[in-house]
Amino acid sequence: MARRLPRPFDMRTLTLLLLLASIAAPSSKASAQEPEPAEGTRIESAEVSGLALDQLSPGLQRDIEALKGDRFERGRINRLAQRIEEEHPDVVAAVRTVPRPDEEVRVIFLVARISDDGDLASNINLRYAVESVEVEGIAYTEISQVLRDRMQRLVGGKLEADEADDLIARLEAERPGYDVSRRIERGSRPGRIRVVFEFSESERLRWIPFARSRSRYVYHSDQGWSGVHDIPMGGRDHRVTLGFAFSNTDDLIEEYSGVRVRFESRRVGTERFGLGLEVSRFNNTWREPTQLALAANAAIPEPYRTRLTVEPRATVAFTRHLRATGGISFSNLVSLSHSPDSQMANAVVGGLAYTQRWDLDSRSHQNVDAGYEIRSSGLDSDLTYRRHFGHASYRYDNDHNTVIASVLLGRVTGQAPLFERFSLGDTSTLRGWNKFDIAPAGGNHVFHQSLEYRFYNVGLFVDTGSVWDTGTDKRLRASTGVGILGDNFFATLAFPLNAGGANATFMMGVRF
Amino acid sequence: MHLTHARLALITAVVCVSPLAVVAQSFDVRAVAGMLQLRGSGVGLIEGRVADHLKDGRSVRADFELTVLEKPRGGAVAHGQYSFIVSYDLWEQRFAVTRAGTPPRSISHLTARNAEGWCLENMTVPLTSLGRFARDVPFWIRIDYRVEDRAPAANPDDDSAFGLRTLIDVLSRRRQDEMPGRSLEGGPFRVGK
Numbered sequence: 001m002a003r004r005l006p007r008p009f010d011m012r013t014l015t016l017l018l019l020l021a022s023i024a025a026p027s028s029k030a031s032a033q034e035p036e037p038a039e040g041t042r043i044e045s046a047e048v049s050g051l052a053l054d055q056l057s058p059g060l061q062r063d064i065e066a067l068k069g070d071r072f073e074r075g076r077i078n079r080l081a082q083r084i085e086e087e088h089p090d091v092v093a094a095v096r097t098v099p100r101p102d103e104e105v106r107v108i109f110l111v112a113r114i115s116d117d118g119d120l121a122s123n124i125n126l127r128y129a130v131e132s133v134e135v136e137g138i139a140y141t142e143i144s145q146v147l148r149d150r151m152q153r154l155v156g157g158k159l160e161a162d163e164a165d166d167l168i169a170r171l172e173a174e175r176p177g178y179d180v181s182r183r184i185e186r187g188s189r190p191g192r193i194r195v196v197f198e199f200s201e202s203e204r205l206r207w208i209p210f211a212r213s214r215s216r217y218v219y220h221s222d223q224g225w226s227g228v229h230d231i232p233m234g235g236r237d238h239r240v241t242l243g244f245a246f247s248n249t250d251d252l253i254e255e256y257s258g259v260r261v262r263f264e265s266r267r268v269g270t271e272r273f274g275l276g277l278e279v280s281r282f283n284n285t286w287r288e289p290t291q292l293a294l295a296a297n298a299a300i301p302e303p304y305r306t307r308l309t310v311e312p313r314a315t316v317a318f319t320r321h322l323r324a325t326g327g328i329s330f331s332n333l334v335s336l337s338h339s340p341d342s343q344m345a346n347a348v349v350g351g352l353a354y355t356q357r358w359d360l361d362s363r364s365h366q367n368v369d370a371g372y373e374i375r376s377s378g379l380d381s382d383l384t385y386r387r388h389f390g391h392a393s394y395r396y397d398n399d400h401n402t403v404i405a406s407v408l409l410g411r412v413t414g415q416a417p418l419f420e421r422f423s424l425g426d427t428s429t430l431r432g433w434n435k436f437d438i439a440p441a442g443g444n445h446v447f448h449q450s451l452e453y454r455f456y457n458v459g460l461f462v463d464t465g466s467v468w469d470t471g472t473d474k475r476l477r478a479s480t481g482v483g484i485l486g487d488n489f490f491a492t493l494a495f496p497l498n499a500g501g502a503n504a505t506f507m508m509g510v511r512f
Numbered sequence: 513m514h515l516t517h518a519r520l521a522l523i524t525a526v527v528c529v530s531p532l533a534v535v536a537q538s539f540d541v542r543a544v545a546g547m548l549q550l551r552g553s554g555v556g557l558i559e560g561r562v563a564d565h566l567k568d569g570r571s572v573r574a575d576f577e578l579t580v581l582e583k584p585r586g587g588a589v590a591h592g593q594y595s596f597i598v599s600y601d602l603w604e605q606r607f608a609v610t611r612a613g614t615p616p617r618s619i620s621h622l623t624a625r626n627a628e629g630w631c632l633e634n635m636t637v638p639l640t641s642l643g644r645f646a647r648d649v650p651f652w653i654r655i656d657y658r659v660e661d662r663a664p665a666a667n668p669d670d671d672s673a674f675g676l677r678t679l680i681d682v683l684s685r686r687r688q689d690e691m692p693g694r695s696l697e698g699g700p701f702r703v704g705k
Contacts, residue, residue: 114610
């Protein structure tokens with residue numbers, strides 16, 4: 001009593017340091033420095049540090065005091081530590097043993113508040129010593145020796161959250177294409193844990209990607225607002241996407257609103273084979289220029305009031321970059337002027353897709369995305385046609401600079417339904433032109449190319465293209481524009497380059 | 513007309529698929545030392561994916577928002593925000609919870625129900641902020657919470673810590689590590705009853 005006790009904070013800090021050192025003690029490395037006393041060793045004394053003994057229940061005090069003179073028994077000691085924690089759930093208690101002369105041992109219960117240690121507060125399992133570090137998802141030898149050494153240095157000590165998190169970041173940097181997470185499991189002995197770094201293939205390494213989201217809300221100063229919202233639900237292999245369209249005019253010459261449901265499974269027995277089914281029902285309205293153009297050209301199939309489409313598909317991946325898709329498409333088109341009369345537009349669909357990404361270094365990479373699709377009518381279709389469509393895009397990112405070049409080509413023969421006809425002049429193609437001025441009923445041929453440069457999401461672009469019907473003028477149009485050009489958000493002012501006037505078009509929106 | 517129907521369809525769909533589902537009332541209130549304190553358990557925090565996640569030795573952060581309402585779905589009288597970090601002791605097979613803040617408070621050796629109850633007890637609102645509702649006037653309480661994985665950022669070299677892509681991802685996509693959230697509303701309560 002005569003001795004002055006350290007201030008509470010100092011005492012707490014000291015206890016915590018001792019505790020943390022002790023927590024590591026049961027490990028193989030630590031125990032080499034401080035060997036576990038043999039079972040049966042006589043206990044010279046037992047004490048509690050970091051918590052006044054009288055804060056424990058009388059029974060627990062007696063049981064701890066009763067250790068003195070008894071034989072060391074690890075299970076009994078651990079149970080007492082556990083009882084301390086149960087009586088004071090805001091603390092952790094560890095056991096430290098100090099060898100004494102005459103083959104005796106001193107037992108110290110080191111107690112510290114959980115909230116005094118950021119690691120323990122973030123995960124209570126960080127109190128335990130790491131027994132082993134393992135890797136799942138890739139072969140251990142696929143990790144560099146440097147990181148393997150770092151991982152193994154975790155063994156024997158308390159798991160440090162910052163170090164483990166940094167390791168995850170380094171592992172992901174070393175193995176691009178994988179997501180890495182950390183899992184903790186019980187070790188082979190009480191008080192020890194196994195740390196497992198789980199590697200899971202990120203989207204880039206999947207053999208078959210899920211269909212891209214079509215979600216967007218965009219505004220075009222000549223065409224108004226369009227909206228599409230996809231809500232994907234599901235896991236890594238199977239997904240259901242609920243989609244809604246709101247007065248969308250941004251991709252077709254029709255304005256459509258309605259709902260679609262898409263089921264996708266990209267692992268049917270193997271990751272190289274996938275199946276999909278999309279069912280959609282849209283109500284269609286037609287802008288006046290389109291109606292006038294259709295009235296003037298009897299060769300184009302009539303507009304429809306509703307469009308119900310069912311499209312089952314199968315995909316086979318030859319490599320992680322090249323895949324083929326085949327399927328059929330059934331569309332029921334209810335006539336706009338002769339409802340409830342309807343037409344069927346059925347087709348067999350086939351396509352090839354190629355995607356590739358090259359990481360040049362941590363800040364620059366290139367992407368190529370190309371595809372070709374053919375749709376050939378059949379299956380008792382009322383409309384007979386064949387549609388070819390190809391596209392390719394190249395993207396180069398270097399730090400905050402981005403260059404995107406793209407080209408698309410398409411051709412339709414026969415009598416294709418209006419949703420299969422091509423159009424240009426929206427928020428993605430021939431920006432600055434209005435599709436309802438260029439070709440209000442679309443065309444059966446299309447060509448378009450675009451070059452875009454971005455710096456910190458501010459960019460400029462040049463688009464050129466033409467959409468035309470067989471036997472009509474193939475006028476090549478061009479446009480340019482500047483503005484905010486992000487992957488998910490854009491706000492641009494665009495100008496047609498070879499139009500009579502210089503009408504500017506403002507476009508903005510989000511795609512996600 | 514199409515737009516109206518479409519909006520209705522969107523709202524219906526969003527409500528149907530939203531992880532924010534209202535669950536039955538499972539808490540009570542009491543006044544302790546000038547504070548309104550919640551009591552109860554079974555807020556549905558530690559179950560399903562969250563429980564699986566915790567039993568893999570991972571931890572989660574639960575961000576709660578407590579709002580005192582003058583009537584069901586009515587105007588807010590007072591509100592507070594509270595964050596908790598939950599983990600599962602693999603050897604003790606009990607949950608540990610830390611309340612973020614100054615000073616932090618921690619507790620361990622709890623069952624799932626008790627861990628949820630401890631979170632509720634640590635969400636307090638000063639009675640002085642309740643105005644007339646601190647004087648035997650009935651009020652309602654709404655609790656909203658979201659659960660997040662405590663995993664680190666994927667790439668520390670990525671200096672675009674916040675960007676539109678991140679924002680849109682957060683708002684629009686179901687991330688792999690996304691955890692559920694919930695809303696609970698209960699009442700009427702009276703201080704002192």
